[in-house]
Amino acid sequence: MKRVLFVLGQLNDLDIDWMIRQGAKKNLHAGNWLIRQGHEIDSLYIVLTGEFEVVNDQKPAHPIAIVGAGEVLGEMSFIDARPPEASVKAMEDSTVFCVPKQVIREKMEQNPGFAARFYLAMSMFLSSRLRTTMNSLGFGVPQDDADEIDLNVLHQVGQAGARFNQIIHKFSTV
Template sequence: MKRVLYFLGHLNDRDVEWLLQNGTKLTLETGDRLINKGQAVDSLYIVLSGQLAVCANNNFNECIAKLEAGEVVGEMSFLESTPPAVSVIVTAPSVIYQISREKINLRLLTNSEFRANFYYALALFLSNRLRKTTGQLGFGNPEDEDLVDANVLDGVAQAGSRFVKILNRFSEV
């Protein structure tokens, strides 16, 4: 769940409230596809419960990673506006928070504080993911994998309560 903390820890309470008001809940069953390789992604997602697999093709062969509660999904396609190179397939019944690219883009255009916080949060999230991937490839220090940067630590407790607020609003898990 640590990854969503990077994201939510750098938004303010108004931004989180805006996310709650403008997002929706998706309930997905095993075998459903959240993201299809090569097809545009029009939303940003947070996994609230369940499990998904990141796969190099459109089936369960060649799965690269498992995603569980607290993972942010669709962020690369959001930033780059390019179709994904992988599929994300539900491997256990899941509840997902979804917010459309259109709504986020409108907020980014009209609120400079949100824009700065949002992009900084995504940068930290992606940096953490890259660090973990580098470690899994054998190039990192395994002892550092669960360390949290002191600059990020301040927002972690607040981020945890924000994630619980999203869970309570959307998942009823």
């Protein structure tokens, strides 16, 4: 759940309102693919409910990760504009919030402040994911400390959690 807090904690209330207006809810049944390795994707996703398995198509028996509510998906392809390096499949009936990448890019061109906040959020998010990966490979901080939230981010967690709940509330009735 903490991954989305990096994103929502850096954006302001106007940014979140804009994202909610531009985004949509997407429901997936268990077994449906959200992202396919090597295939372009057109949105950035936030998992609202459910659970997803992240796999490399060459080694599908060895999942890379299991992700649930509050995780962000499609961020690497957003940043570097390359096709995804992994596939993502719903393990149970699930719901994601999706915002088209092109709409986000247009907003960044029109609003440099939004662009700066968004890229800072993505940087913090990807840094956290890399640290977690390094820890899981046995490098760095002992595993007990690997899931700690950085003190620089801690003060924004409450507000970010409220923003995530705002997104869930908006799309729970749609």
